[in-house]
Amino acid sequence: MSEARSRLLRSTPFRLALTFAFLFLLAFILSGAVVYQLMSASLARQLDQSIKETYSLIAATHAESDEEDLVSTVRDHAQFSQDKDEIFSLTDRNGNRLAGDFAAAGLPDGFSMFAADLPGVPAGTEYRAYSGTVGDNNLTVAFSLSETEDLERIVLMSFGWATLFITVLAIGGGAVLASRVQRRLDGIASTMVDVSHGRLDARIPLIGNGDDIDAVSAQVNAALERLSALVDGMREVSANIAHDLKTPLNRLQMILESAADKTVSGEDVSTELIDARAESQQINSTFDALLRIAQIEAGARKARFVDLDVGPVVETIGEVYADVAEDDGKSLSTTIVPGTKWYVHGDRDLLMQMLANLVENALRHCPPGTAIELSVTGGGGHVLIHVRDNGPGIPAEEREKVFRRLYRLDASRTTPGSGLGLSLVKAVADLHGAEITLEDRNPGLGVTVSFPAVRAREAPTSSF
Secondary structure, X not given: OOHHHHHHHHOHHHHHHHHHHHHHHHHHHHHXXXXXXXXHXXXXXXXXXXHHHHHHHHHOOOEOXXXXXXXXXXXXXXXXXXXXXXXXXXXXXXXXXXXXXXXOOOOOOEEEEEEEOOOOOOOOEEEEEEEEXXXXXXXXXXXXXXXXXXXXXXXXXXXXXXXXXXXXXXXXXHHHHHHHHHHHHHHHHHHHHHHHOOOOOOOOOOOOOOOHHHHHHHHHHHHHHHHHHHHHHHHHHHHHHHHHOHHHHHHHHHHHHHHHHHHHHOOOOHHHHHHHHHHHHHHHHHHHHHHHHHHHHOOHHHHHOEEEEHHHHHHHHXXXXXXXXXXXXXXXXXXXXXXXXXXXEEOHXXXXXXXXXXXXXXXXHOOOOOEEEEEEEEEOOEEEEEEEEOOOOOOHHHOOHHHOOOOOOHHHOOOOOOOOHHHHHHHHHHHOOOEEEEEEOOOOEEEEEEEEOOEEEEOOOOOO
16 A cells, blocks of 8 residues: 555545545435335335235125135136236135135134245245135135335345445545545645745645635735744844944944053043943844834733723824924924814823834934924724825835834935834834825825724714
8 A cells, every 4th residue: 555545544534534424324324224114114014905905806706605706706816826926715614725726724814924835936935815704715815925025125235236336435535535635734734844944935725715724724824924024024134233233333342442542541531431322322222122113013012902092192292292393493283183082992102102203203304394294083994193294205115115124214324213113113003903004295205004993982063
């Protein structure tokens, strides 16, 4: 037996197919047995009815003090039954045969069974007989059971062949179906092996018929897509950390070497220490931001989620950064429809951090004179927070990249920052099930964060 066949016989789909085939055969056999018993009982009733009708027909020919018609009728019936399927007996009160095929002796009145021993009849042939008294005589009508037995034998043989065919079809069909399912399961297993060996681009092939295996495979593929994206993100973060932190680490090393040289010569190193502290703080803030993003993506803050109105959150951010924008030669306006409350399920501190990062990003990368707008709207079961400006904007080909960790536009590399602000915004939005959309305002950039609305309550309006 080949290895493939051995694996098929051990597989769960084949065992399930065999179990289903066994249960189907058991139900077929039980139902067949019931049908056979019902058929046998029906044939027995029909045979008894035919015997009784024949007996009544013959007995009706008997006339008082005239037995000739009765004898003649019995003789005629006996002569017509050449194959002895039907035999008859008419005897007097002393047991002497008056007509018929045999002399019934010892048979009780009513129905009975006996084995006949007649010329031309196989030995031991069973007959079903009905006996009774007609005048002074005893009349017996007996029908052979051979026809009934032949019919039952045909039914049993047919049932046996049907059982054999069904067994073969059930096992064969089960093996075919099991092999198809097993191939699909093997495809899943093979994909998992590839993934375990580092091939994160491997995917489970889908048939497209929408069955349970396809649904599970699609979910696994989605999980693999997410895993692949996370691993790629980790690789990119590692490369960006190595690239972006190399410069400040080199600067820190140079500052420390300069301080060491001045220390040897007895010179003042306070300036170098201040610079070294600034560089180390920048490096620490970068790692703190990376750790915070990782914690947010892990969902550790979801336990603090509550239903809250984002209006006060937006107003607080607007009030805090309005003076900062004015001092920087820019303007920040906040627009919230009075009396309207927009509720989302989330963490207030994280939402404030997200909005603060968006506003700081606009303030940092826009020139003086830029107008920044902060607003809240809603519709279609969503709460929308908008941060818009009329600054330089972001090129279309760069809009998806800006959410990567430590990614910075070429024009932004001369400004302070670690390239993690928008990454944290994306992490907070994902944690809240929100979507971020970047749009070109010609000029400027519009950022829209769409949250699933928990409930929206409009303040009652008065009409005059």
